[in-house]
Amino acid sequence: MKRILRIIFFLTTKIIVLVLLGLRIQHRERLPTSGAAILVANHNSHLDTLVLLSLFPLSKVQHLRPVANEQYFLQQSPCLAWFARHILNIIPVATEAGKCGENSCHHRHFFKNCAEAIAQNQILILYPEGTRGSPESLGEFRSGIAHLAKQHPDVPIIPIFLHGLGKSLPKGDFLPVPLLCWICIGKSLYWNGQKQIFLQQLTASIHKLSEERNLSL
Amino acid sequence: MEINIATPVLYTLAGIFGLLAIATMITFGLALSHWDTDYSELNARVKSWWMMVTIFSLSILLKHPASIIFFMFLSFIALREYLSLIPTRFSDRRVLLWAYLAIILQYFWIYIGWYGMFLIFIPIYMFLLLPVRMLFNGETEGFLNAIGTLHWGLMLNVYTISHLSYLVMLPQSGNPIAGGTGLLVYLLLLTEINDISQYIFGKLFGRYKIIPKVSPNKTVEGLLGGVLTTTGLAIVLAPWLTPFDFIHSACLGLLLSLTGFIGDVNISALKRDLGIKDSGTILPGHGGILDRIDSLTFTAPIFFHFTIYFYYQGQLL
Numbered sequence: 001m002k003r004i005l006r007i008i009f010f011l012t013t014k015i016i017v018l019v020l021l022g023l024r025i026q027h028r029e030r031l032p033t034s035g036a037a038i039l040v041a042n043h044n045s046h047l048d049t050l051v052l053l054s055l056f057p058l059s060k061v062q063h064l065r066p067v068a069n070e071q072y073f074l075q076q077s078p079c080l081a082w083f084a085r086h087i088l089n090i091i092p093v094a095t096e097a098g099k100c101g102e103n104s105c106h107h108r109h110f111f112k113n114c115a116e117a118i119a120q121n122q123i124l125i126l127y128p129e130g131t132r133g134s135p136e137s138l139g140e141f142r143s144g145i146a147h148l149a150k151q152h153p154d155v156p157i158i159p160i161f162l163h164g165l166g167k168s169l170p171k172g173d174f175l176p177v178p179l180l181c182w183i184c185i186g187k188s189l190y191w192n193g194q195k196q197i198f199l200q201q202l203t204a205s206i207h208k209l210s211e212e213r214n215l216s217l
Numbered sequence: 218m219e220i221n222i223a224t225p226v227l228y229t230l231a232g233i234f235g236l237l238a239i240a241t242m243i244t245f246g247l248a249l250s251h252w253d254t255d256y257s258e259l260n261a262r263v264k265s266w267w268m269m270v271t272i273f274s275l276s277i278l279l280k281h282p283a284s285i286i287f288f289m290f291l292s293f294i295a296l297r298e299y300l301s302l303i304p305t306r307f308s309d310r311r312v313l314l315w316a317y318l319a320i321i322l323q324y325f326w327i328y329i330g331w332y333g334m335f336l337i338f339i340p341i342y343m344f345l346l347l348p349v350r351m352l353f354n355g356e357t358e359g360f361l362n363a364i365g366t367l368h369w370g371l372m373l374n375v376y377t378i379s380h381l382s383y384l385v386m387l388p389q390s391g392n393p394i395a396g397g398t399g400l401l402v403y404l405l406l407l408t409e410i411n412d413i414s415q416y417i418f419g420k421l422f423g424r425y426k427i428i429p430k431v432s433p434n435k436t437v438e439g440l441l442g443g444v445l446t447t448t449g450l451a452i453v454l455a456p457w458l459t460p461f462d463f464i465h466s467a468c469l470g471l472l473l474s475l476t477g478f479i480g481d482v483n484i485s486a487l488k489r490d491l492g493i494k495d496s497g498t499i500l501p502g503h504g505g506i507l508d509r510i511d512s513l514t515f516t517a518p519i520f521f522h523f524t525i526y527f528y529y530q531g532q533l534l
Contacts, residue, residue: 177310178317180301217493
């Protein structure tokens with residue numbers, strides 16, 4: 001039943017994304033076709049996740065796992081929580097820094113969930129900025145992605161730059177405006193042994209994708 | 218499925234598909250005989266033509282509202298492309314939604330055949346409404362730019378293209394041979410043949426540039442080749458698809474090839490100002506929607522009002 005609902009949701013998403021936004025995808029061939037992967041993107045809008053989901057074929061519907069803010073998605077309303085858990089199939093993460101430290105139970109639980117998903121060849125969707133920033137700007141990356149990369153050194157990490165969605169549906173708004181969306185997919189990265197350097201590399205590759213987009217126009 | 222379309226139109230469509238088949242064979246032949254040159258762009262262009270012609274043919278072969286929906290969608294993706302490429306103010310997001318809403322209304326007037334409203338809705342009512350909605354935001358910085366570019370976009374992508382759609386709604390009495398659909402096919406065929414022949418003549422004989430600052434590929438030779446081809450075709454096809462006599466069809470051929478040229482250069486200037494090469498990649502080999510409808514934005518209203526003035530006077534309002 002959940003599987004059917006998920007497929008219906010997935011198809012509706014694909015149609016809405018295509019009609020409303022019209023995707024301009026750069027380097028589609030860099031998307032993973034098999035095996036586990038971690039997609040890392042800038043986050044400006046709720047549409048980000050829908051757009052990233054719609055890039056994959058229907059057969060991958062069970063394999064896509066967006067990492068999402070536990071407080072926002074699971075603790076606000078039971079309806080949203082049910083939808084996030086069973087349809088979006090999220091991996092919850094606590095983003096409140098003060099609440100628990102790096103090694104608290106919360107984070108350990110999160111990394112365990114990620115490891116399980118990766119073991120099942122699933123594709124994680126992650127926004128290292130932690131929250132939706134102001135449109136078309138890239139905030140500082142949190143270190144969680146580096147931990148994840150360290151734990152799974154052989155899983156490709158694919159940087160993705162999304163442009164246009166922050167204007168289409170910014171934080172705090174509810175009516176999306178039809179505008180084109182650019183999805184620029186970068187070359188996969190792997191853990192390189194050092195947390196700071198890895199985070200810099202990841203940020204730089206997303207900035208580079210943004211520059212490449214400007215040049216290609 | 219009921220096909221309700223005049224025979225000459227069907228033959229013309231068949232002829233277009235025939236031309237496309239020939240073009241496909243030529244590109245294959247070129248690729249085989251000149252294996253060292255890259256023809257992938259030409260190939261992509263021809264493929265996109267197949268797609269566009271097939272979708273368009275289906276939309277006019279299907280029953281009444283299908284072609285209106287087709288042009289409404291065309292206007293929508295053109296406006297969406299335009300609004301995504303130009304700079305817009307963040308605070309105007311709601312105003313953009315109003316502009317999108319205008320597409321539905323404009324095509325609704327066509328659907329119910331309200332000619333007067335179709336003519337004035339965007340140039341007058343949207344012209345007055347959009348600034349009102351924008352004023353509510355209270356943002357004055359960049360106001361003139363924002364309202365000017367938005368209304369220009371609505372005129373360019375929605376108003377002009379909707380004239381193509383109204384052609385289908387014209388009464389049979391003005392064009393007993395092939396009806397409004399015949400006029401639409403005639404206009405589209407001439408505009409596109411004009412584009413293609415200007416391109417081919419320009420490639421083959423082009424030497425003297427007309428406006429190198431705006432569009433370096435436009436040459437006098439290309440334009441002349443286009444004018445001759447289009448005018449010739451306009452005269453040959455007129456008795457088959459339209460009520461036009463010899464003088465009218467010759468004038469129209471000349472008018473369409475010149476205005477088509479201006480429409481093309483108009484979009485080139487827009488793209489140059491925005492600093493972009495193509496307006497997109499939606500049609501492989503052609504670029505975006507704006508790159509394809511550029512000539513039509515000028516030829517459609519010109520052809521429409523020429524036809525109304527000479528053949529439908531007093532029949533619409």
